[in-house]
Amino acid sequence: MARKLLTKPRKTASQERSRATVGALLEATARILVKEGFDKASTNRIAEVAGVSVGSLYQYFPGKEALVAAVIERHRQEILQTVRSELAKAWTLPVEQAMRKLVAVAVKAHRVDPRLHHVLTEQIPRVGRLETLETFGRENFALFRTYLESRRDELRVDDLELASFVCVTTIEAVTHNAVLHHSKLLTDARMDALVEETACLLIRYLKG
Known part of the structure; x- marks a missing residue:
């Protein structure tokens, strides 16, 4: 029987010194994930790179899965801080402008x-809190659905739940692949063109 992965920290760092220790552990985890991969990110290796003892690591985290989950959460928060205000603006715009804004925001998020x-x-591994990390999570999906409802009279689509799924999935897939897999091919000028072409695709789908 596979062991249950523990993805929650043992305790929260409250003092400056303990916060510095946790910060060093998260930085070390992120560095190892990028340079060496998930399999090499053992607790011993993370502690070594962070410059702390394994005992100190285990005071805060039960294992590497909890550390990776914390890295995911930190990265998610960095993305939200980068795009939150721009997303809020998008929900107030007409459909044509909103789609362009949303695609541009997704590109910016993936560049964090x-x-x-x-x-x-x-x-x-897609387990527990490690399942996924998306620019448009459930909250923004719900906001997208609410936005379409507010513009229903302008749209040709009837099933707004399905339309939200199609649009959000398209934005996420296009921007994810563009930034993470084709960054050398897509110059800034081409990225601007990609934003425009993707927005036009969504606008034609929504409005005909």
Whole structure:
């Protein structure tokens, strides 16, 4: 029987020194994931790179899965801080402008530490809190659905739940692949064109 993965920290760092220790552990975990891969990210290796004892690591985290989950959460928060205000603006715009804004925001989100984003989304085992890391999570999916409802009279689509799924999935797939797999091919000018072409695709789908 497979062991249950523990993805929650043992305790929260409250003092400055303990926060510094946890920060060093998360930095070390992220560095190892990017340079050496998930399999090499043992607790001993993480502690070594962080410059702390394994005992100190285990004071805060039960194992490497909990450390990786914490790295995922930290990365998610960095993305949210980068795009939150721009996403909020998108929900107030007409459909044509909103789609362009949403695609551009997704590109920006994927450019937040893209090497780490690539590892976390494509190489980490899909279990527990490690299941996925998306620019448009459940909250933003719900906001997208609410936005379409507010613009229903402008749209040709009837099933807004399905339309939300199609649009959000398209934005995530296109921007993820563009930034993480074709960054050398897509110059800034081409990335602008990609935003425009993807937005046009969504606008034609939504409005005909």
